[in-house]
Amino acid sequence: MDFPAGRPLVSSPAAVLDAMMARGAAFLGTRYAILGGAMSWVSERHLVSALSNAGAFGVIACGAMMPDRLAEEIAATQALTDKPFGVNLITMHPNLMELVQVCLDAGVGHIVFAGGIPPGPALKAAKEGGAKVICFAPAFALAKKLVRSGADALVIEGSEAGGHIGPVSLTVLAQEILPGIRDVPVFVAGGIGRGEAILSYLEMGAAGVQLGTRFVCATECVAHPNFKRAFIRGAARDALPTVQLDPDFPVIPVRALQNEGTKRFMEHQAEMVRRFKAGELSKEAAQLDIEHFWAGALRRAVVDGDVENGSVMAGQSVGMVTQEQPVAEILSQLMDQAAAALRQRSERI
Numbered sequence: 154m155d156f157p158a159g160r161p162l163v164s165s166p167a168a169v170l171d172a173m174m175a176r177g178a179a180f181l182g183t184r185y186a187i188l189g190g191a192m193s194w195v196s197e198r199h200l201v202s203a204l205s206n207a208g209a210f211g212v213i214a215c216g217a218m219m220p221d222r223l224a225e226e227i228a229a230t231q232a233l234t235d236k237p238f239g240v241n242l243i244t245m246h247p248n249l250m251e252l253v254q255v256c257l258d259a260g261v262g263h264i265v266f267a268g269g270i271p272p273g274p275a276l277k278a279a280k281e282g283g284a285k286v287i288c289f290a291p292a293f294a295l296a297k298k299l300v301r302s303g304a305d306a307l308v309i310e311g312s313e314a315g316g317h318i319g320p321v322s323l324t325v326l327a328q329e330i331l332p333g334i335r336d337v338p339v340f341v342a343g344g345i346g347r348g349e350a351i352l353s354y355l356e357m358g359a360a361g362v363q364l365g366t367r368f369v370c371a372t373e374c375v376a377h378p379n380f381k382r383a384f385i386r387g388a389a390r391d392a393l394p395t396v397q398l399d400p401d402f403p404v405i406p407v408r409a410l411q412n413e414g415t416k417r418f419m420e421h422q423a424e425m426v427r428r429f430k431a432g433e434l435s436k437e438a439a440q441l442d443i444e445h446f447w448a449g450a451l452r453r454a455v456v457d458g459d460v461e462n463g464s465v466m467a468g469q470s471v472g473m474v475t476q477e478q479p480v481a482e483i484l485s486q487l488m489d490q491a492a493a494a495l496r497q498r499s500e501r502i
C-alpha cells in the first residue's frame with residue numbers, strides 16, 4: 154500500500170494518547186481526560202483551579218456546604234480559572250435542589266452526583282438547566298439504569314479509592330462495566346497513581362480517569378502540612394477500610410490511613426455494643442453513637458492537621474505519593490509515564 158509522502162506511518166505516543174483521551178476530554182472540555190476527584194475540605198478553589206488551569210478537570214467538593222457557601226466557593230474558583238470545572242454534590246444533602254440551582258446560576262457546566270443514586274428531580278433540574286450530569290455507578294445494572302435516567306457520563310470507582318468506598322475493586326468493575334456501556338463516556342477511579350495504569354484503562358475502553366489521592370500533595374492544595382506528610386510517609390498497606398465489629402451495627406467503609414483514631418473507633422464500637430447488650434442504650438442510640446464517632450474527623454485532619462485522631466482518608470495509591478509537587482508537574486509525569494508505556498509496547502510488537 155502507498156502512503157502519502159511526508160506523513161509518518163506511526164503517530165507519536167503523545168498523539169495516540171490524545172486520541173485515546175479525545176472522547177473524555179471533549180466531554181469535559183479539557184486537554185486531558187483526567188478528573189481531580191472531589192475530596193471534601195481538600196478540593197476547594199485552589200486545587201480545583203490549579204487542576205483546570207493545568208489541563209485536567211477540577212471538581213469542587215461541596216460536602217456539607219450550605220448553598221451560600223457553595224456559591225462563594227464557585228465564584229472564587231471562577232476568579233482563579235476560566236477553564237471548565239465541576240461541582241460534586243452529595244445526594245443525601247438536605248438542600249440538594251438548592252445546591253443544583255446554585256451551580257446552574259453560576260454557569261457550572263458539569264454536576265457530579267455522589268454518595269448514591271441521584272433523586273430524579275435533581276438530575277432533571279441539572280440537565281434542564283444546561284449542566285452535564287456525571288453519576289457514580291457501583292454495578293453494571295445500575296450503570297445501565299443511570300444512563301437510561303439521563304446521566305451524561307459515569308464514574309466507576311473501585312474499592313482501592315480513598316474515602317467512602319464500595320466493596321468491588323476497579324480491576325473487576327472495569328471488566329464488568331466498560332465493555333457494556335458505550336452510549337456515554339465512563340471514567341474510572343480508585344488506586345490510580347501512575348500513567349501506565351491510565352493507559353491500561355484507556356485501552357480497556359475508559360474515556361478517562363479520576364484521581365484523588367495522587368493530587369493531595371499538590372503544592373497548590375491547601376491541606377495541612379501534617380496531612381500531606383502523612384500521605385508522603387504512607388504505604389498502600391496503611392490505607393485500610395474501617396472495620397465493622399458487630400454484624401448488627403453497620404459501619405460505612407471508609408478507606409483511610411490507620412492512626413490512633415482508627416484504633417479508638419474499634420474500642421468505641423465495642424463499648425457501644427457492650428452498653429446495648431447491658432440494656433444501658435437502645436439499639437438506635439448505640440448505632441447513632443457509632444455513626445457520630447467520625448463526625449468532623451476529616452476536617453480535623455485536613456484543616457487542623459490532627460492526623461492522629463482525625464480521619465486521614467487516602468486510597469491505596471498513597472504509596473505512590475512521594476513528594477509535594479505542582480499539579481502541572483504531576484500531570485506531565487502521569488502523561489509521560491503513559492506515553493513511555495505506549496512506546497515500550499509498540500517496541501515489543
Ligand SMILES: Cc1cc2nc3c(=O)[nH]c(=O)nc-3n(C[C@H](O)[C@H](O)[C@H](O)COP(=O)(O)O)c2cc1C
Nearest residue numbers: 190191192193267314315316343344365366466468
Ligand atoms: C480525602 C478524600 C476525600 C474525599 N471526599 C470525597 C467527596 O467528598 N465526594 C466524593 O464523591 N468523593 C470523595 N473522595 C473520593 C475521590 O473523589 C476519588 O474518587 C478517589 O480519591 C479516587 O481514588 P484514589 O484516591 O485512589 O485516586 C474523597 C477521597 C479522599 C482521598
